[in-house]
Amino acid sequence: MQSKLPHIGTSIFTVMSQLAVKHNAINLGQGFPDFPMSEALIDCVTEAMKAGGNQYAHTYGAPILRERLAEKINFLYQTTIQPETEITVTPGGTYAIFSAFSTIIQPGDEVIIFEPAYDSYIPNITFNGGIVVPIALEFPNYSIPWDKVKAAITKKTKAILVNTPHNPTGVVMTKEDMLQLQEIVLSNHLYLISDEVYEHLIYDDKKHESVLKYPELFARSFVCFSFGKTYHCTGWKLGYCVAPENLIKEYRKVHQFNAFSCDTPKQLGIAKHMLAKEAYLSLGNFYQAKRDYLRKLLANTPLKYIASSGSYFESYSYAGLSNESDQVFAQKLVKDFGVAVIPMSAFYHDGTDHKVIRLCFAKKEATLDAAAACLQKL
Numbered sequence: 001m002q003s004k005l006p007h008i009g010t011s012i013f014t015v016m017s018q019l020a021v022k023h024n025a026i027n028l029g030q031g032f033p034d035f036p037m038s039e040a041l042i043d044c045v046t047e048a049m050k051a052g053g054n055q056y057a058h059t060y061g062a063p064i065l066r067e068r069l070a071e072k073i074n075f076l077y078q079t080t081i082q083p084e085t086e087i088t089v090t091p092g093g094t095y096a097i098f099s100a101f102s103t104i105i106q107p108g109d110e111v112i113i114f115e116p117a118y119d120s121y122i123p124n125i126t127f128n129g130g131i132v133v134p135i136a137l138e139f140p141n142y143s144i145p146w147d148k149v150k151a152a153i154t155k156k157t158k159a160i161l162v163n164t165p166h167n168p169t170g171v172v173m174t175k176e177d178m179l180q181l182q183e184i185v186l187s188n189h190l191y192l193i194s195d196e197v198y199e200h201l202i203y204d205d206k207k208h209e210s211v212l213k214y215p216e217l218f219a220r221s222f223v224c225f226s227f228g229k230t231y232h233c234t235g236w237k238l239g240y241c242v243a244p245e246n247l248i249k250e251y252r253k254v255h256q257f258n259a260f261s262c263d264t265p266k267q268l269g270i271a272k273h274m275l276a277k278e279a280y281l282s283l284g285n286f287y288q289a290k291r292d293y294l295r296k297l298l299a300n301t302p303l304k305y306i307a308s309s310g311s312y313f314e315s316y317s318y319a320g321l322s323n324e325s326d327q328v329f330a331q332k333l334v335k336d337f338g339v340a341v342i343p344m345s346a347f348y349h350d351g352t353d354h355k356v357i358r359l360c361f362a363k364k365e366a367t368l369d370a371a372a373a374c375l376q377k378l
């Protein structure tokens with residue numbers, strides 16, 4: 001069979017998690033919490049199942065969930081989103097993003113992404129017939145080089161993808177970034193896919209600059225979210241896309257004949273649980289404490305953090321310790337030191353290697369303690 005993705009191998013997250021199991025290592029690689037999710041939310045889902053919420057949900061998402069999402073968006077971003085016509089619930093954030101690409105990309109269209117980039121973007125664009133135009137964030141502060149973005153735009157440029165807070169670097173976009181982005185998107189009639197799955201995981205008193213706060217930009221955008229990050233349940237694979245009616249009309253055609261609809265009891269359970277705003281409003285402080293805890297534990301090791309202000313990742317440079325490639329270094333950490341991490345080069349199409357690894361701090365203190373004890377031996 002002719003491969004549609006001839007250059008794509010196994011995701012680095014799968015590779016490192018398998019190695020973690022094989023070597024019985026502590027997994028700070030793949031991003032997922034190792035502590036329990038809310039019992040209250042589990043109860044809400046159980047109640048929904050017991051009450052008979054077990055058949056197909058509405059294809060665009062359970063109406064009550066879409067209403068709650070519109071209320072939440074209004075509360076957080078002071079904008080009015082129509083639940084009937086501007087929100088579609090999806091089986092996870094990755095699917096929400098993939099569907100946006102499927103909606104807009106025609107063969108040969110160019111899509112600009114920033115690297116290091118979350119690993120699904122390139123295969124998603126390629127699979128949909130698009131051409132990836134990668135632009136490297138400036139190392140080591142991972143800022144967006146807007147001049148290079150402007151220079152990369154051609155007649156074929158169809159869209160830009162942004163991700164804030166950013167995986168893997170934890171960098172967050174500023175208001176100035178958003179205004180630059182808006183200017184570029186509007187003046188070139190582009191579309192924007194905004195990956196905001198870490199919207200609540202933001203630190204150091206920074207504010208999340210959602211595209212939803214920029215009405216003119218939103219008019220050209222698909223804004224994608226994931227409940228997995230917000231409610232510590234990455235295995236639930238539930239998310240949503242917010243986009244203006246004219247865009248989401250086409251998006252829903254793609255969704256309708258792919259997933260058609262999403263897990264009903266989880267939608268109903270989350271809709272009920274969403275009334276407790278504290279669950280998401282407390283996430284910033286909760287995860288900032290974990291980021292700082294890990295920083296402190298690693299302070300006297302040769303690993304030097306490159307500051308993250310969001311997401312549940314922080315990258316660490318080992319340049320002072322070794323010249324090995326980050327792939328080799330990551331292999332050594334998992335095999336000889338018992339800690340799985342992600343080599344940052346995996347997030348670059350050309351394997352750019354700055355001697356940096358990504359650590360996930362969405363872990364119990366005991367897990368971070370145990371990982372740090374292993375890394376002290378470096």
Ligand code: PMP
Binds near residue numbers: 031091118227
């Ligand atoms: N985008 C980014 C940047 C992510 O880190 C993740 C989570 N792995 C996703 C999208 C996908 O979220 P989901 O697990 O809901 O598909």
Ligand code: GLN
Binds near residue numbers: 013029031032167
């Ligand atoms: N988002 C998670 C990460 O960046 C993993 C998702 C996955 O395994 N596909 O680690």
